[in-house]
């Protein structure tokens with residue numbers, strides 16, 4: 001398995017840019033709040049560790065991961081963030097509902113970034129178990145929220161150059 005015993009959030013191999021010039025929007029879903037709360041903490045820590053100013057980080061909550069796209073659209077329509085981070089946790093149940101949500105959110109986040117010409121980062125866990133989710137929200141496999149924050153910084157830096 002690709003992620004077996006690996007910390008997926010190890011960024012020691014890259015030079016992360018200075019985040020202080022940039023503004024960030026974070027949209028976080030309330031479903032599986034224990035997990036998404038840990039993702040949010042990881043994202044905030046990741047941004048501030050690399051210089052992002054607390055006053056340059058706006059956070060909004062939405063009900064579920066499906067609403068992350070609408071939330072990102074709303075904040076991008078009202079404020080020119082340098083990047084938006086979408087954080088959620090979708091855990092598979094008994095029906096294909098999981099597949100529809102994950103597909104809609106993945107494509108929706110990509111499309112909202114293109115719509116506003118801003119980096120929109122997909123920081124959504126899509127797991128078959130709660131244990132897999134917690135392992136990726138500050139557990140043995142790192143923190144997907146921190147990963148999303150680093151990605152947002154790097155993409156905001158690239159976007160600012162072109």
Ligand SMILES: Nc1c(NC[C@H](O)[C@H](O)[C@H](O)CO)[nH]c(=O)[nH]c1=O
Pocket residue numbers: 029031032063064065066067088089090091092101
């Ligand atoms: N089952 C999960 C959901 N379901 C709710 C949807 O995201 C959405 O809010 C609803 O379909 C109304 O539009 N959401 C998650 O974030 N995680 C889940 O595991």
Ligand SMILES: CC(=O)[C@@H](O)COP(=O)(O)O
Pocket residue numbers: 090091092093094095096097098101
């Ligand atoms: C991902 C979901 O919406 C999931 O929690 C729904 O569970 P189920 O497929 O058993 O209805």
